[in-house]
Amino acid sequence: MVIITICVGSSCYMRGSDDLASALERLIEKEALEAKVDLVGSFCMSECSPGISIRVGDHQYRDVRFEDAEHFFYQEIFPHIDVKK
Numbered sequence: 001m002v003i004i005t006i007c008v009g010s011s012c013y014m015r016g017s018d019d020l021a022s023a024l025e026r027l028i029e030k031e032a033l034e035a036k037v038d039l040v041g042s043f044c045m046s047e048c049s050p051g052i053s054i055r056v057g058d059h060q061y062r063d064v065r066f067e068d069a070e071h072f073f074y075q076e077i078f079p080h081i082d083v084k085k
Ligand code: FES
Pocket: 007, 008, 009, 010, 011, 012, 013, 043, 044, 045, 046, 047, 048, 049, 052, 053
């Protein structure tokens, strides 16, 4: 199980973390990965930036943009998922 944590603190929320979470949720459904990925929210991760903070497993990212959701999913999330299991 890969845990994706999206910051929903005020700075990230204002920058579209809710929309980013919805976009990632749609991609998870599109790839039928609901049983392998858990999407959760978090208070401020103390990494406020012009973008959104997100953690994929142990990897922390900041300055992620809603418009980059698909690219981020396939570059940074998809490779961490064991699709064969
Ligand atoms: S509000 Fe998201 S890192 Fe601070």
